[in-house]
Amino acid sequence: MLDKMKDTIMNIFDIKANARKAAYLVMIASWLQIIASIVLAILYFSGNTASTNAMVLILIPVIVIGNGLLMSNAWNILSDRARYMEMLQTIESTQQLNTKLRVQRHDFINHLQVVHSLIQLKEYDEAADYIAEIYEDIRQVGELLKTNNPAVNGLLAAKQQRATEENVPFHLHITARLDSLQVEGWEFCRILSNLIDNALYAAKENEGEVHIGLREDINSVYFSVENDGEIPKRNLEKIFEPGFTTKGERGTGMGLYIIKDTVEKYKGRIQVSTGKGLTRFYGFIPLTSLKSES
Numbered sequence: 001m002l003d004k005m006k007d008t009i010m011n012i013f014d015i016k017a018n019a020r021k022a023a024y025l026v027m028i029a030s031w032l033q034i035i036a037s038i039v040l041a042i043l044y045f046s047g048n049t050a051s052t053n054a055m056v057l058i059l060i061p062v063i064v065i066g067n068g069l070l071m072s073n074a075w076n077i078l079s080d081r082a083r084y085m086e087m088l089q090t091i092e093s094t095q096q097l098n099t100k101l102r103v104q105r106h107d108f109i110n111h112l113q114v115v116h117s118l119i120q121l122k123e124y125d126e127a128a129d130y131i132a133e134i135y136e137d138i139r140q141v142g143e144l145l146k147t148n149n150p151a152v153n154g155l156l157a158a159k160q161q162r163a164t165e166e167n168v169p170f171h172l173h174i175t176a177r178l179d180s181l182q183v184e185g186w187e188f189c190r191i192l193s194n195l196i197d198n199a200l201y202a203a204k205e206n207e208g209e210v211h212i213g214l215r216e217d218i219n220s221v222y223f224s225v226e227n228d229g230e231i232p233k234r235n236l237e238k239i240f241e242p243g244f245t246t247k248g249e250r251g252t253g254m255g256l257y258i259i260k261d262t263v264e265k266y267k268g269r270i271q272v273s274t275g276k277g278l279t280r281f282y283g284f285i286p287l288t289s290l291k292s293e294s
Helices: 002-045 049-120 124-144 150-165 185-205 255-265
Strands: 170-174 210-216 220-228 269-275 278-286
Touching: 049 124, 150 170, 150 185, 150 210, 185 210, 185 220, 185 255, 185 278, 255 269
Parallel strands: 170 210
Antiparallel strands: 210 220, 220 278, 269 278
């Protein structure tokens, strides 16, 4: 688990290095265009027509290449920034889970002392009720630690906390250990996070609940997110298109598109089914390294 966290931190350092590299290339391209423009202006005002024409021929590809570099590196910076923010959220979720575990460990002795005192006082019914209350809290944390991926555990803990705050029943059905996951932890969290956010939104609107499933076999890891509420049939064909949203101004329409793009990058597949008052997104990602070269 520590190795996975180290990988996430190293990825953050790589992103920062890439951002610096992109910034340097942008600066170089900008200075080349400025220098070429100054030289062209000098030649023009000095009346050297032949040299001016030659400089124009040189300046045109410089401007084209320079602007190409500017746009390319601007896109890389924006993409890396989004990746950087997702990694920070992954680390923050893991830290929150770690804090919850430490608090629970700290309280465990206190709980034992209370139970012991109640038994000594022969308050057996009160002791049983007290154990039932603390068991539920321990059980929930235990469910969150079923995988060996700290990023996923942290994400599920954060989403469970949000579901509790919004009074949405949140059920976990997890048997996957995720030891051989080929997807970067932060990318798998991106998939789950977008699906769970959508499910929580829909479940809250329909006063329903959310079910999260993770399982695996020797070939693939399988995921599913189910919530109360249906998607209109007319929207099913457009639901993975960029920009399509049913949330109005509150939605960007990019979440499901990003999920589909990420899943397919690793040669996986995602599908959706809706009916009988339920909506379920489900899919798989191969455990072997079949990532698309594109």
